[in-house]
Amino acid sequence: MNQKNRLPTGGQIDRSQPVSFQFNGRTYGGYTGDTVASALLANDVKLVARSLKYHRPRGIMGSGAEEPSALLQVNRGARSIPNLRATQTEIYDGLKVSSVNCWPSVSLDALSLMNWLSPFLQAGFYYKTFMYPRKGWMFYEKVIRRAAGFGKVSSEPDPDRYDKINAWCDVLVVGGGPTGLAAALGAARAGARVMLADEGQQFGGGFLRTESEDNLQWVSDVLRELEEFSEVRLFKRTTVAGYYDGNFLVLNERLTDHLGNATTRNAREKIWRVRAKQVVLSTGAIERPLVFASNDLPGVMLSSAVSDYINRYAVKPGQNAVIFTNNDTAYRSALHMLDNGVGVGALVDARTEISDPLFDKLAHRGVKMMKGSVVVRAQGKKSVSAVEVMRLSADGKSLEGTPEKFDCDLLAVSGGWSPAVHLHAQSGAKPVFDDEKACFVPGPAFQNEISVGAASGNFSAEKAVSDGYQAGISAAHSAGCQVVDLPVIQEVSDAYTSEYAIRPLWQVPGSGSSDRLKRFVDFQNDTTVKDIKIAVQEGYQSIEHLKRYTLLGFGTDQGKLGNINGMAILSEELGQDLIQTGTTTFRPFYTPVTFGAIAGREIGPTFFDPVRKTAMHDWHVEHGAEFENVGQWKRPWYYPKSGETMDQAVNRECLAVRKQVGVIDASTLGKIEIYGPDAAEFLNYVYTNSWSNLPVGSCRYGLMLGEDGMIMDDGVTAKLGDNHFYMTTTTGGAAAVLSWMERWRQTEWPSMRVYFTSVTDQWAVISIAGPKAREILTKVAPTLDASNDQFPFMTFRDSVVASVEARIFRVSFSGELSYEINVPSDCGKDVWEKVFEAGMEFGITPYGTETMHVLRAEKGFIIVGQDTDGSMTPVDMGMSWIVSKNKDCLGKRSLSRSDCIREDRKQFVGLLTEDPNKVLPEGAQLVELPTDARPTPMIGHVTSSYFSASLGRSIALAVVKGGKSRMGARIHSILMTGESVPVSICNPIFYDREGERQNV
Amino acid sequence: MKKYSVFTLARHALDRRKSWSRAWRDPSPKTSYDVVIVGGGGHGLATAYYLASEHGINNIAVVEKGWIGGGNTGRNTTIVRSNYLWDEAAHLYEKSLVLWESLSQELNFNVMFSQRGVMNLGHNLQDMRDIYRRSNANMLNGIDSEILTPQQISEIVPIMNTSPYARYPVLGASFQRRGGIARHDAVAWGFARAADKLGVDVIQNCEVTGIRRNNGKVEGVETTRGFIGARKVGVVAAGHSSVIAEMAGIRMPIESHPLQALVSEPIKPILHTVVMSNAVHGYISQSDKGELVIGAGVDSYLGYGQRGSFSTIEGNIAAIVELFPIFSRVRMLRHWGGIVDVCPDACPIISKTSVDGLYFNCGWGTGGFKATPGSGWVFAHTIARDEPHHLNAAFGIDRFVSGALINEHGAAGVAH
Amino acid sequence: MFEMAAMRSPLNSLHGEDVPHVEFNGITLTELPFLRHYNVRFQPDDQQASSRFRQLLGFDAPQGPNIFVVHEDNLCAWLGPDEWLIVTPFHAKDSLDYALNEFAYGDDFVTRVDISAAQTIIRATGPKAADLLGRGVSYDLHPRNFQAGSCIQTVLARASVTLFAQSAAAVTIDIVVRRSFAEHLWNWLVDAGQESEFHSL
Amino acid sequence: MLLIRCPWCGLREQAEFSCGGEAHIVRPLKPDELTDEQWADYLFMRDNTKGWQTEQWVHSGGCRRWFNAQRDTVTYKFGISYKHTDPKPEDGD
């Protein structure tokens, strides 16, 4: 395995573990500890990607989260992942990665001719063209869309699991560089519960890219001590992705991707939902690129990345370098290059005054030191081969002299540093511009948070450690830890400390030869200086307009490299200060987070939403029920016998109830115990009818309205004792009704003496209905006198059913003789089975919700939510009888508003189709006369519709404008197919209009 | 101002000395206008444009406290459709959809209106009843609408999980082929440019801080850039409507909530239709740049913060992964929030007020982007004639007194 | 005529007729079925009710939030300013029933509702139990915060639950869950238990 | 994600609560005597305050008690939480 650029010694890679991986189908070697980027550079692969718009060749520019260009497709098949940054993707044996956005290959990309079309493609061109002819966009879009996006999503479902956990801590330290490590140590020594997270595969941050053994030693010493605290948790490969209100942060831990094909039981990623009392942001700083002609060529690299590759990964990113900087940090990188066999032809520094202690040292080692100069242009086809250097005028606005050319295959750039203020800003604070350091630094904190180290604009390693340590201690203190004398932290010495001095340089002025070339600001979106100028000319001058017009900062890197330069260039164009321009809004996430991880385990048939089951559920399964989802509940829908269609099953079930007896599991009804001296008065308020005079032992139907007068819920409530009621609600309304009542009781009528207790789960409800119901009841409740006299309709009795204490309600939703037997749920299945056994001789038939719906429709009973929709009053539903005239109740006042007393409101009616076999679709609209003219005025719609086996014909319920006074009228339904179905309006009670059957 | 076309584009490309002119001017406020529109979102700009183009009123200012299009117009999921349930809403949104269909040509600005079809999924029997009810009503109102079976759905969107074993299986969908998405920013910019061309002053960084009235009649607006006189004032401030109503001593039936949206990293085109699901709560489309644009539900508390809770996003993403299992390994790039002005019946208020010359257009809540041209069109009519157009007659503020709400909640599958 | 009814806990069906029980990663989950649960309501400022409570039950209902007390067979947890949960084993049912009936008869604004069949208890044991529950509970279960004797009502895996810290260092946590959610919660805990990384808090 | 103080249970996470909107909207004692306008004002009209406001919350996933809390609707910071029986405090900081 030929790793041409691998240094013979050094680095944090594990040379004992060689790894082979594929890039674009070719096999390369590397070591465990390498990223794809470091391994490709080791193998002298420079061209890794093509840019989005112009398809220009792109290489590796950074070494971490800031990388804008090297986005790769990782893995094949179900585990394929789009858009991973090469700089943060660890390699393992067998890894396959490939370039995207290029065809046929990254080095021979057909679409690179886009580069020649670029004059047409500048900012905003889409908005100015592709408009004609009128429908043209649909065609253009198809073509344009082909060029969209980077990687591909896998065509198979994700085989991996994702974990999610809540955590609390006193101090969360974000970033495990020297500052963060010191902060964690300070907080830990102060006795705090600490979490320390770093997105990298190793702790150490900036120390990993230094040459200093001492620094590495320091890191491992601190880590060793941290590991000894039981209340300290260290997280590698964990990005703090979002910072929300309430000091709530979201961490994304990547657990298995780096292990590759090694089998593991682990979830692939884990989301930590962290509540931190205090947060220390030691997220470091991001180096800025410089803006000059063709600054996007492969081989142009951040100087800190060059140091990273050399010191951390033992890779030479080039053989002959030129350095271009406007601040001191690149001097250190120059030394790293020289010490490791990378030639440095020239160090081009925009500054004229340079006090860096390394200046002389470098000059001594043969580097041509060019003060007050800038690189105006990089040359090369698919990677840098040379640069042109000129002198910069004193005001920085123009160039002087003639270009001097230097050959090189690596151009290390440093435009200064930008503190990673992302999380600080996400927390609600506003970064401020520091003129001295030419960067945005954290402003006053908005939440319990403090930024330290490079993240606060303090770029010196020594101060980073002591400041971090202090910040950790004071965070622990603020979190409530008792801080007593703590030992001082071990210092780190730096042979070459320098003050951070910078000459702001946001763009290199144009020069004659380079004017036509592109100067990139946002590398991922191919946003150039020219684009910004055009946007300014056209009036897109707010930074937010600029962003949206030129896509500056819109990429997967969210402008980590480009934004600051873009904002500065905009400011220059407008002649205003950077602080006036401001930043765009920092939003989560810091780096993108996998959807699967955010979803966690709450997906799929089992966990997407809780499945609620009744006590008899297993019996239904054993008896072949098909289930319907009703809210979270699974309810038997119908019980097909083998070979039966749904219609056949439902017809059979319906006839069984009407002719013999059926049994349905009604356990899902909401049930509430209401107790207290004011219980009846309370019911008077929430129900439209009166509850004052209901005798103990009786039941009554009630209707609840919202304050807007619209029907909200209904159900039967029984009076169990003097102060004691038992309310039932609809299945779907159970939770809402309880909280509705609690709310009124607690907030509006706190002096009412009444308690509510949900007992939905306590009682299993076995409802038997049909002419034979009494015979069964008598069998299973031998001590009960179930005669009509002793146990009349709309009463209830306590009794023993199948040896279990039960509450039996004689109510009916089917119009038949019917009993609802309530038994404690733990006996539910047993009693159900015994009832069923007792009913065998009478032909007992289990029935589901569909049959229930048909039976009640035959009786014209409404289902709230199906026959009503939040715009129907009791009057509309033909239920004015239930609204008491003598008292107020919630919603009553609304019923007398002018719109609620209109005669032509939609009213509840029955419908009969002329063809008795035609079953209308539920939801079908009703019109006076069939017509092809559109729009056709609609006068109502079908709310329920079934084939009634008992009546041998179809029936429907509907709401029709002024329908109550139009009995017998012939109207029409025009179906989606265009077919028009004549129907006549009728009374909504189709069966046993006198209600005799339930009273027998 | 130059017309935008492929020819001007080419001329600019070839002649480097040519520079584009401003899309809209940057005028200082005059002392008074015939009409001042408060709020430079899509609706406000459209109102100004139609006042000028349809009603011949040119002495207009649009005052915007920040940058135009920076409110909900700039942060929505851009779904456009007209398949609303109730007649009043359906006719209004359909008017808007018809305007969308030639908006790019009308404005000479490509708003990239992409009629790729919008699907509303049903996951239970009641959903399916509601879908039939709404689609059938659409058909009778002359609005295109289809009902799809799971089989047809998976032919159009093969990557969707239509398994009957899902927790809430997809039972069917309504489908409006003329629906789609548009480039939201371009809508604001296009209206601004076209209005500017007709003489409208688009004034940014100018916040209205008071409404000056005299004898029950409006006289103008106090702003951070001084008083601006106006014979008529049209308020189109979305999330901030209540704040401005208070300045005029009016109460509004509105609550402002955070509504969040998010985008994934850009991926190669894989989803060519807009898919919405109320029951599992997520809606999604893929933009022409490749990112998945996803909308969540409102946060339950009031919020003027343009941000919401992470838990809302978690539920939203779970819904998306549930519907599209292959998106599990896609990554979320960014999420944000807007301030939506929600009315009790989820329908807008486009109305005169008790103050003479003061008009409100608000309450669009989670779904007004699609109405942008139509809303501007009827509001311009309302302001110019001092009476509503028949299309917005039902959307008066008086409906909250009479009870004639247009209940687009629930049954209508209202959302975005 | 009819035999004693066969009682089924909501988790019976998962494991035949045995009491459900699993172990993984040093965490044990087991159901405590068929305990008797009562919801008890009275006004805390009702001196008479409070003293009758003490008299009849032999202890004071806890006044503070987030705590429970154990007295002989009875566990009594604060659920709200005028609401308590009392849990007792099956064998102690009759005496508790008697005491609570007496208690409720004495006052028209005192009530107790038998909810034994409405809920069950899942017990999680082991030093890593809190870490498992932390996957769904947003409350801080660290022993510094969730000390023995604490009880909190919260949401776990979208189910409303009450958690009892039965021992120091959160080694044993009892989860009270509504019957209809029990199977879901159990499955959820078992699924979460597959993760290989568990920590002691 | 907000941390909310239940006046009974203490600080808990948003997930355990539901928001009930503006507080101190009193239901008219005699709705019958109101005009439609007055009724509409009670039913629908809201201050919808930008800034500090008092609102109702319920500890739905906890003790099920309703309470009032001050909150800034821009910063989402909470002020005091208090029981219905407590007097209405001054606006938050």
Ligand SMILES: Cc1cc2nc3c(=O)[nH]c(=O)nc-3n(C[C@H](O)[C@H](O)[C@H](O)COP(=O)(O)OP(=O)(O)OC[C@H]3O[C@@H](n4cnc5c(N)ncnc54)[C@H](O)[C@@H]3O)c2cc1C
């Ligand atoms: C996340 C999200 C997703 C959405 N998805 C969709 C969707 O898919 N489809 C759809 O149809 N709709 C959607 N909507 C709704 C839609 O965005 C809005 O209804 C619509 O954009 C409103 O437009 P507007 O012009 O009225 O408001 P805005 O664009 O918000 O404009 C109002 C303007 O008023 C300004 N303003 C406020 N106060 C003042 C003042 N005092 N002085 C001066 N100016 C002021 C504001 O700065 C703002 O620019 C969504 C909304 C959000 C937040």
Ligand SMILES: NC(=O)c1ccc[n+]([C@@H]2O[C@H](COP(=O)([O-])OP(=O)(O)OC[C@H]3O[C@@H](n4cnc5c(N)ncnc54)[C@H](O)[C@@H]3O)[C@@H](O)[C@H]2O)c1
């Ligand atoms: N001299 C200079 O001009 C200059 C400039 C910048 C940095 N430095 C050096 O940087 C060091 C400063 O140390 P420091 O600790 O402040 O910064 P650092 O760069 O060493 O460490 C920051 C760490 O935070 C991590 N990180 C950033 N954002 C994260 C997130 N959202 N989630 C998880 N992890 C995240 C990074 O991976 C990195 O490891 C010193 O060594 C200093 O010399 C120097």
Ligand SMILES: Cc1cc2nc3c(=O)[nH]c(=O)nc-3n(C[C@H](O)[C@H](O)[C@H](O)COP(=O)(O)O)c2cc1C
């Ligand atoms: C339809 C649409 C698509 C978007 N696509 C992207 C995107 O690809 N990249 C990105 O960074 N932001 C994208 N955004 C989000 C914006 O960056 C921004 O967050 C949003 O407009 C809200 O503004 P704010 O975050 O500045 O407050 C998109 C927004 C919308 C409305």
Ligand SMILES: [Zn+2]
């Ligand atoms: Zn509480």
